[in-house]
Amino acid sequence: MGDMARASVLLTGSELTRGAIQDANGHFLAAELTRLGVPPMRIVVVGDDPDDLEAALEEALQLDLLVVSGGLGPTHDDRTVEILAATAGIELTVDEALHAQIEQTSRDAAERLRRPYHDFEPGVRKQATVPVDAAVLGLAGTAPGLVLRAGRTTVVVLPGPPGELRRLWPPAAEHEWVTTVCSRNPQRERRVMRFYGASESAVARALEAAGGETDGIEVGICARDFEIHVDIASEPGRRVAADRLEEDLAQNLGKHLFARDHRPVEQLVIELCSGLGLTLATAESCTGGLIGSRLTQVPGASEAFRGGVVAYDNDVKQVALSVPGSLLSEHGAVSAEAAQAMATGVRTALAADIGIAVTGVAGPGGGTPEKPVGLVHLHVLTPSHDRGQRLEIPGDRDAVRSRAAAAVLHLLRRTLAQS
Amino acid sequence: MGDMARASVLLTGSELTRGAIQDANGHFLAAELTRLGVPPMRIVVVGDDPDDLEAALEEALQLDLLVVSGGLGPTHDDRTVEILAATAGIELTVDEALHAQIEQTSRDAAERLRRPYHDFEPGVRKQATVPVDAAVLGLAGTAPGLVLRAGRTTVVVLPGPPGELRRLWPPAAEHEWVTTVCSRNPQRERRVMRFYGASESAVARALEAAGGETDGIEVGICARDFEIHVDIASEPGRRVAADRLEEDLAQNLGKHLFARDHRPVEQLVIELCSGLGLTLATAESCTGGLIGSRLTQVPGASEAFRGGVVAYDNDVKQVALSVPGSLLSEHGAVSAEAAQAMATGVRTALAADIGIAVTGVAGPGGGTPEKPVGLVHLHVLTPSHDRGQRLEIPGDRDAVRSRAAAAVLHLLRRTLAQS
Numbered sequence: 001m002g003d004m005a006r007a008s009v010l011l012t013g014s015e016l017t018r019g020a021i022q023d024a025n026g027h028f029l030a031a032e033l034t035r036l037g038v039p040p041m042r043i044v045v046v047g048d049d050p051d052d053l054e055a056a057l058e059e060a061l062q063l064d065l066l067v068v069s070g071g072l073g074p075t076h077d078d079r080t081v082e083i084l085a086a087t088a089g090i091e092l093t094v095d096e097a098l099h100a101q102i103e104q105t106s107r108d109a110a111e112r113l114r115r116p117y118h119d120f121e122p123g124v125r126k127q128a129t130v131p132v133d134a135a136v137l138g139l140a141g142t143a144p145g146l147v148l149r150a151g152r153t154t155v156v157v158l159p160g161p162p163g164e165l166r167r168l169w170p171p172a173a174e175h176e177w178v179t180t181v182c183s184r185n186p187q188r189e190r191r192v193m194r195f196y197g198a199s200e201s202a203v204a205r206a207l208e209a210a211g212g213e214t215d216g217i218e219v220g221i222c223a224r225d226f227e228i229h230v231d232i233a234s235e236p237g238r239r240v241a242a243d244r245l246e247e248d249l250a251q252n253l254g255k256h257l258f259a260r261d262h263r264p265v266e267q268l269v270i271e272l273c274s275g276l277g278l279t280l281a282t283a284e285s286c287t288g289g290l291i292g293s294r295l296t297q298v299p300g301a302s303e304a305f306r307g308g309v310v311a312y313d314n315d316v317k318q319v320a321l322s323v324p325g326s327l328l329s330e331h332g333a334v335s336a337e338a339a340q341a342m343a344t345g346v347r348t349a350l351a352a353d354i355g356i357a358v359t360g361v362a363g364p365g366g367g368t369p370e371k372p373v374g375l376v377h378l379h380v381l382t383p384s385h386d387r388g389q390r391l392e393i394p395g396d397r398d399a400v401r402s403r404a405a406a407a408v409l410h411l412l413r414r415t416l417a418q419s
Numbered sequence: 420m421g422d423m424a425r426a427s428v429l430l431t432g433s434e435l436t437r438g439a440i441q442d443a444n445g446h447f448l449a450a451e452l453t454r455l456g457v458p459p460m461r462i463v464v465v466g467d468d469p470d471d472l473e474a475a476l477e478e479a480l481q482l483d484l485l486v487v488s489g490g491l492g493p494t495h496d497d498r499t500v501e502i503l504a505a506t507a508g509i510e511l512t513v514d515e516a517l518h519a520q521i522e523q524t525s526r527d528a529a530e531r532l533r534r535p536y537h538d539f540e541p542g543v544r545k546q547a548t549v550p551v552d553a554a555v556l557g558l559a560g561t562a563p564g565l566v567l568r569a570g571r572t573t574v575v576v577l578p579g580p581p582g583e584l585r586r587l588w589p590p591a592a593e594h595e596w597v598t599t600v601c602s603r604n605p606q607r608e609r610r611v612m613r614f615y616g617a618s619e620s621a622v623a624r625a626l627e628a629a630g631g632e633t634d635g636i637e638v639g640i641c642a643r644d645f646e647i648h649v650d651i652a653s654e655p656g657r658r659v660a661a662d663r664l665e666e667d668l669a670q671n672l673g674k675h676l677f678a679r680d681h682r683p684v685e686q687l688v689i690e691l692c693s694g695l696g697l698t699l700a701t702a703e704s705c706t707g708g709l710i711g712s713r714l715t716q717v718p719g720a721s722e723a724f725r726g727g728v729v730a731y732d733n734d735v736k737q738v739a740l741s742v743p744g745s746l747l748s749e750h751g752a753v754s755a756e757a758a759q760a761m762a763t764g765v766r767t768a769l770a771a772d773i774g775i776a777v778t779g780v781a782g783p784g785g786g787t788p789e790k791p792v793g794l795v796h797l798h799v800l801t802p803s804h805d806r807g808q809r810l811e812i813p814g815d816r817d818a819v820r821s822r823a824a825a826a827v828l829h830l831l832r833r834t835l836a837q838s
Contacts (some may be wrong), residue, residue, distance in 0.1 A: 018458050019450025020639045020650060023442075026464065031438025039437045041471055043464035044660040045445065052460055150817055167730070199532055201542040204494035212495070221435050221494050223580065224440065231439065288715025289701075289708030296707025299783055299816060307735040309728055310701070310711040316726035316769055317779075320739070350735055366788065392531075394524075394560070397718060399582050 004245045005184040007038040007065035010381035011162055012057055012080055012199045014047035024162040025069050029169075036173060036203050037185040038065055048077050057087040061153045065174075070160030072143040074123025081130060081146070081157065088150030090131040099128035102142045109142075112140075125366075140164030146174045154181050188218070188233040189242065191260065193249060195228040196410050198256040203228045210248035217242055221312055225265075227404045228256075258413065265409045268296040272416040273304035273354065278382070281352035282308030283321055283342035285333065285359040286376065290405045306352045311342065321345030334359050336388045355381045358408050360391075362400045374400050378408040385415045424603040426457040429475055431499055432579055433466035436488075442671045443581040444488050448588075454593060456604040457484055461653035467496045476506040480572045482554075484600045486591075489579030491562040493542025500549060500565070500576065506600040507569030509550040518547035521561045556590045559583030573600050573764045583615040607637070607652040608661065612668060614647040615829050617675040617751075622647045622668075629667035644684075645825045647675075675830065684828045685713040691772065696757055697801070700771035701727030702740055702761035704752065704778040705795065708822045721782035730761065740764030753778050753790050755807045758798035766800055774800045777827050779810075781819045794817050797800065804834045 009029045015021050027042045033040050041063065046052045048071065060066045071080030085092050104119040127142050134157075137145035145159040145168035156172045158165045166178035172178060195203055200223050207230065213219045216238035220231040230249065249258055259268065273280050282291050282305075292308045295301050311317040314333050317326050323341040331337040339357045347355030360376030367373035374393040380386075390412055393400045434440050445462045452459050460482065465471045465800065467490065481483040490499030503510050514641045525539040546561050553576075556564035562578040564587035577584045591597060612799035614622055619627045619642050626649065632638045635657035638652040667677055678687065692699050701710050701724075711727040714720050728739045733752050736742040742760040750756040758776045766774030777794030786792035793812040799805075807829055812819045 014458075015639065015641065016446075017460070017462060018453045018639065019446050019448070020641045021643075022446040027435075027438050027441040029438070030436055034437045039433075039466070041436070041465070041468075042475065043436060045462035045512070047458070047460070047461075056461065065718070082816070084810075114462070199534070199539070201493040201539055202532070204532060204542075205538060208495070220437075220496060222432065222434050223492070229434075229439075231434070231437075249781040284708070284711075286715075287702070288711070288720070288724075289711025289727060289729065290715075292703075292708025292731075293712045296731060296781075296820075297817070301707070302731060305707075305731055307729040307731040307739070309707060309739070310708065310714060310715075310726040312711075312721060312724055313769075319770070320728070320768065327793060337437075349739065350732075351738070353684075361741055362715075395582065396586060398716070401592075401715075402582075 003184065005038050005064040005181045007040045008060045008063050009040045009043040010060050010066060010068040011045045012048065012053060012070035016045050017047040024251055025165050026358050028166065029067050033170060033175065033280050036182040036189045041106050043263050047384060050235050053083050054087055057084055061088060061150055064152060065154050067156045067158065069165055070319050071156045072140065074160045076128055084155065085131045090150060092129050093132050094125065094128050098136055098144055099124065101139055101391065102321050105139065105142050135175065137168050141167055146170060147172060147177055149177060151252050154178060186235045188235055189239060191232045191246065193230040193246065193257060193261040195253055195256040196230055196258055198253055200228050202228060202254065205254040206249055209252065210245050214241065219248055226403050265413055266408065267298045269409055269413050270295060270298045270301050270304050272413060276416065276419060278304065278353040279306050279349040280304050280354045281306050281346045283346035283355065283357040284308060284310050285312060286362040287401050288312060290401055291358065291408060294405060306350050309349065317342060321349060332371065334361055334375060334377060335388060336377050339377035339388055343379040343381040353383055356408050356412055359403050360400065360404055363399045365399060370415060374398065376404045378411055380412045380413055382419065384419055387411060387415060420421055422603065424457050424483040426452050426459045426599045427482050428462040429478045429479050429485060429487040430458045430464045431467065431472060431489035435464050436466040439532055444584050447585065448486050451592065453590060454609060455601040456606050457601050464618050469498055469502055472498065472502050474507050476503055477566065480569055480698050482572060484573050486575045486577065488577045488584055491578045493546055493561065503574065504550045509569060509631050511548050513544065513550050513755065514545050517563055518543065520558055524558065526559050536807060554594065554807050555588050559587050564591060566591060566596055569595060573597060582642040597632065604656055605793065608658060610651045610665060611681060612649040612665065612676060613678040613679055614672055617672055619645055622649060622672065625668055628671065629664050631741040632664050633660065636664065643820050684825065684832055686717045688715060688828055688832050689720050689723050690719045691832060695835065695838060697723065697772040698725050699773045700725050700765045700769040702765035702776040703727060703729050704731060705781040706777050706820050706824050707731060709820055710777065710827060713824060725769050728765050736761060740768060751790065753780055753794060753796060755796050755809060758796035758807055762798040762800040772802055775831055776829050777823050779819065779823055782818045783816060795819065795823045797830055799831045801834055801838065803838055806834060
C-alpha cells in the first residue's frame with residue numbers, strides 16, 4: 001500500500017447534509033475512480049458552512065487525488081474554489097479567456113431573460129476567478145470544471161448538478177495530471193460471482209475453505225436483492241490464483257451460483273424465455289404488479305413477456321384467472337393450490353407458454369396463526385415443469401413483497417436453466 | 420453553535436466506495452437527523468479496510484452523535500462493532516439474551532436452507548458480541564441494532580441493508596440517549612408543502628415574492644417524485660411569520676398545492692377512493708405493473724384496489740381488456756383512444772367503479788417520428804369523470820415509466836378531489 005495512490009471524493013451542499021435531496025454524484029465518481037484503479041478511500045459529504053468545508057479539504061489534501069463537486073455557482077454562498085485555494089495556499093486570479101467565455105454565455109442568458117447583463121457581471125467575474133495554474137476542463141452552464149495541483153494532491157473540481165458533473169468528468173479523467181496519479185496503481189481485474197439460496201455465512205465459509213483473501217487478491221461478500229455477491233479483485237500477477245479461487249467457489253456452491261456478471265435476475269429470465277422461444281405471463285396477488293414491473297424494466301421485455309393479471313381481490317382471482325371459488329373457500333387464497341390455479345389461469349387467459357404466480361400475506365394486517373404475515377406461496381408452470389414453493393418471509397410489508405418477487409423470478413430462472 | 424449538539428453519519432462498505440451500489444442510507448439518515456434538530460455536519464463513506472474505518476471513527480467520536488451503518492454481518496469483512504469498540508476503548512462481551520435470539524433466527528434459516536446449524540454458530544457468536552453496556556434496539560435478520568455511549572459521543576449502530584436500517588431506526592431515534600443529545604438543539608417546527616404541475620423555478624419565484632427565507636425561517640425547495648416540495652423550518656418565535664409564508668405560497672400556487680404532509684400520492688389515492696366508497700382497477704402497458712405495485716405498497720390498499728391487467732402485448736389488450744382490434748389498427752396501441760378503451764375495459768372486466776390506464780413508448784426502441792420515445796397517454800374513468808392526458812416525457816426508460824405512473828396517480832387524485 002505504501003506507494004499506492006490514494007483518492008477521496010468530497011461532495012458539498014447543505015441540501016445533501018439536510019437530506020433534502022439524494023446525492024447522485026458519489027456513486028458515479030466512486031465507480032469511475034475504481035475503473036481508473038484508484039477507488040476512493042472515502043467519500044465525504046459536507047454542507048456549505050465554510051469551516052466544515054475547510055476542515056474536509058484539509059483532510060482530503062493529505063491524499064494523492066481529490067474530486068470535489070458543488071459550490072461553483074455565481075452566488076456568494078458558492079465558495080468551493082475560494083476555500084480550496086485558501087486551504088491549499090494558492091493565489092486566485094481572473095482567467096481572462098474563461099471570463100470571455102462565461103460572459104458570452106451570460107449575455108445570451110441575459111437576453112433570453114430580458115435582464116441587463118450588468119446584473120450578471122459580478123457572478124461572471126466570480127466564476128472566472130480560479131487558482132493560479134489551474135487547467136480549465138470546460139464549462140457547464142457558467143461553471144468551469146478545473147484540474148489543479150495542490151502540493152502532493154491533484155484536485156479535480158466539478159459542478160454539483162449531476163448532468164453537468166457527468167459532462168465534465170471525461171476530460172478530467174483523461175487529463176495528464178489525473179492519469180499520472182492513476183498510473184501509479186496496479187490495474188485490478190474485477191469479477192463477480194452471484195449466488196442465490198445460500199446464506200452469507202455459507203458463502204463466507206466456502207470462501208475461507210478456498211483460501212480466502214490472499215496477497216494481491218481482494219474479496220468482498222455482500223448480500224444484495226436477496227442474492228449473495230462475491231466481488232473478486234486481483235492484481236495482474238495473481239490472475240491464475242484468482243481463477244483457482246473462483247473455480248473452488250463454483251465447485252463448492254455450484255448449485256447456488258447463477259451469474260458471473262451484473263445482469264439483474266429479471267433480465268436473465270427474459271433472455272432465457274426468449275432463447276427458448278417461450279412467452280411468459282404473471283399472476284400477482286400480494287406483490288400487486290411488482291413482478292411485471294421488474295420484468296418490464298428490461299428493454300426488449302416484449303420479446304417474451306405478454307402481460308399479467310394483478311388479482312388483489314379474491315373476486316378477481318375467480319373472474320380473471322378462473323380460480324374456482326370452491327378452491328378458495330377450501331384452501332384459502334394464500335395456499336399452494338391457489339398459487340397453482342393462478343399460474344394455470346393466467347397462462348390460459350393470456351395464451352402464454354409460462355405462467356408464474358405469487359400469493360401471500362404481506363401484512364401488516366391479515367395474518368392468522370395458521371397463515372402468519374410473511375407466508376407466501378409461489379408457483380411456476382412451464383411446458384416441462386410444474387413447481388410450487390412455500391416461503392415464510394420475515395420483515396415488513398416491503399420486505400415480504402420484494403423478497404417474494406425475487407424468489408419467484410429465481411425459481412423461474414432455475415427452472416428454465418434446467419429446460 | 421458553541422453548545423449545539425453536532426452529529427455525523429458514517430456509512431461503511433467497500434461496495435459503496437467502489438461504486439458497486441448506490442447508497443440509500445445517507446440521504447435517509449440525513450433527513451431523519453435534520454428532523455430531530457441535529458442535521459449531520461458530515462456524511463462519510465468508507466470501505467471495509469480496518470485502518471480507514473478506524474480513522475473515520477476516531478474523527479466521528481469527536482462529535483456528540485454518530486450514526487454508523489453497515490459491517491454488522493456474520494462474515495470476516497464485517498468489522499464495525501469490533502473496530503468501534505477498540506477505537507472507543509470499550510470491552511466486547513457476548514450478550515447471552517441476544518445470542519439466544521440470533522441462534523433461533525439462524526436455526527430457522529438453517530432449516531429452511533437444509534444446512535447444519537453448526538455452520539452458523541461462529542457467525543451467531545460474532546453477531547451476539549457487542550460492546551459492554553450497549554443497548555440492543557432489536558434484530559434485523561441476524562444483525563442487531565445498537566445504541567451505546569463512547570466518551571462524549573452517543574453512537575447508533577445500524578445494519579447496512581436499507582430495509583433493515585429503516586426498520587431499526589425508529590427505536591434508535593426514540594432511545595433516551597439519542598433524545599437527550601437532540602434536546603440540546605432548538606427544535607425547529609418543520610412543515611412541508613407539496614406541489615404538482617408547477618416548475619421548480621415557478622415555485623422559487625413565488626417563494627421570493629412571499630418574502631423567502633428570513634431570520635429564524637429556513638426554506639428548502641426540492642423536486643422529488645416529479646413533485647416540488649417546499650420544506651419550511653421555523654424557530655419557536657417565528658411561527659406566525661412561517662404561517663404567513665405558508666399562506667402566501669398557498670394563495671399563489673393554490674391549484675398546484677396538493678399536500679401538507681408526506682403521505683405518498685398512492686396513499687392519497689387509496690384514501691380518496693375508500694372515502695368515496697369507490698373501487699379501483701388499473702390497465703397498464705408501458706408501466707408493466709408499476710402503478711399496481713405502488714398502490715399495493717399502501718397497507719389496507721385492498722379497501723379500494725381490486726386489481727389490474729398488465730396488457731404489455733397488444734393481444735392482451737384485446738383478449739383481457741376487450742380493446743377492439745380495429746381501434747388498435749386505426750389509432751395504434753399508443754393513442755388516446757387505446758388508453759380510454761383500456762380504462763373502460765379494465766373497469767368492466769374487474770367490476771370496479773374506477774378504471775385508470777397508461778399506454779406509451781418507454782424506449783429505448785419502438786419510437787417513430789409520429790410516436791417518439793416518451794410519448795404516453797393516460798386515462799382516468801370514474802363514475803363522474805372521463806379524462807385523458809397526453810405527455811411527452813424526456814429521459815430514459817425508467818424516467819418515462821416512473822413519471823407516467825406518477826402522472827396517472829396525480830390525475831386520479833385531482834379528479835377524485837373534485838368529486
